[in-house]
Amino acid sequence: MGWAEGMHPDDYPRYMSSYTKAFDRRQPIQIEYRLRRRDGEYRWVFASGVPRFHADGSFAGYIGSAIDVTDRKMAEEALSIVSRRLIEAHEDERVWLARELHDDIGQQICLLLMSLGRLSNDMQASIAEIREGMTKAIEQASSIVIDMRALSHRLHSSKLEYLGLVAAAEGHCNEIADQHQVQVNLRTENIPRDLSQEISLCIFRVLQEALQNAIKHSHSRCFEVLLSRRSEEITLTVRDSGVGFDPVAAMKSRGLGLTSMKERLKLVDGELWIESESGVGTTVHVRVPLQAKTAVAG
Numbered sequence: 001m002g003w004a005e006g007m008h009p010d011d012y013p014r015y016m017s018s019y020t021k022a023f024d025r026r027q028p029i030q031i032e033y034r035l036r037r038r039d040g041e042y043r044w045v046f047a048s049g050v051p052r053f054h055a056d057g058s059f060a061g062y063i064g065s066a067i068d069v070t071d072r073k074m075a076e077e078a079l080s081i082v083s084r085r086l087i088e089a090h091e092d093e094r095v096w097l098a099r100e101l102h103d104d105i106g107q108q109i110c111l112l113l114m115s116l117g118r119l120s121n122d123m124q125a126s127i128a129e130i131r132e133g134m135t136k137a138i139e140q141a142s143s144i145v146i147d148m149r150a151l152s153h154r155l156h157s158s159k160l161e162y163l164g165l166v167a168a169a170e171g172h173c174n175e176i177a178d179q180h181q182v183q184v185n186l187r188t189e190n191i192p193r194d195l196s197q198e199i200s201l202c203i204f205r206v207l208q209e210a211l212q213n214a215i216k217h218s219h220s221r222c223f224e225v226l227l228s229r230r231s232e233e234i235t236l237t238v239r240d241s242g243v244g245f246d247p248v249a250a251m252k253s254r255g256l257g258l259t260s261m262k263e264r265l266k267l268v269d270g271e272l273w274i275e276s277e278s279g280v281g282t283t284v285h286v287r288v289p290l291q292a293k294t295a296v297a298g
């Protein structure tokens with residue numbers, strides 16, 4: 001057991017407990033632990049042992065192997081982090097949706113009901129006052145419809161489904177500009193009408209995320225979006241002239257935006273890269289081949 005001196009001290013009690021039980025019962029054992037390599041680095045090891053017996057049934061010992069699985073453990077950890085972030089993002093989206101429905105749209109509907117109630121109970125109101133009250137009620141209802149449409153489009157774009165990527169991108173850029181009082185200049189070039197649903201949805205979701213990040217973090221008031229076809233690929237560029245950031249640090253941060261864009265683009269063999277410089281601005285580049293080996297996108 002001299003080799004066990006190199007085992008990580010946090011793993012040693014667990015290993016010895018499992019090993020002793022298996023050995024006493026002459027049972028197979030499989031366990032993972034960290035073992036110190038000769039350079040001092042701890043590596044994850046998967047150990048597997050099977051008991052051997054002589055012809056007369058007497059116990060002969062164990063035969064097994066120990067395999068370095070550090071790369072697999074790191075991949076599992078990275079996947080776990082992404083999964084956890086996705087769950088958190090879904091919960092955040094639900095909280096945001098509930099807040100929008102309750103604090104914004106719900107309040108507007110309550111105000112509309114109160115206005116209509118006062119109007120219906122005011123028996124002394126003149127025709128002019130009733131007309132003015134109805135005009136205000138119509139304006140309130142129109143505002144609710146606009147907010148509901150914006151909320152619906154964020155969750156699912158009917159324009160994308162029925163009119164295609166260009167129409168959906170134009171509609172989204174206009175809505176974002178009106179909502180945040182910013183300027184979003186969209187230019188499209190040679191986008192085919194028969195673009196696959198998987199590629200269209202992927203690019204549209206990435207556009208949504210990129211614009212949202214730019215508006216939230218860049219502190220810029222003007223944004224440029226270019227959607228074009230180059231040979232056998234679709235390219236998307238989202239540019240701002242804001243404060244800029246460190247893309248490498250952003251990918252390692254808790255936020256899910258850049259990670260989700262990269263993972264979504266993998267579904268259609270797409271690529272994403274970012275150019276950013278402090279005080280100069282940020283440009284998000286996206287490339288998706290038209291002949292992508294698409295998977296189901298959500």
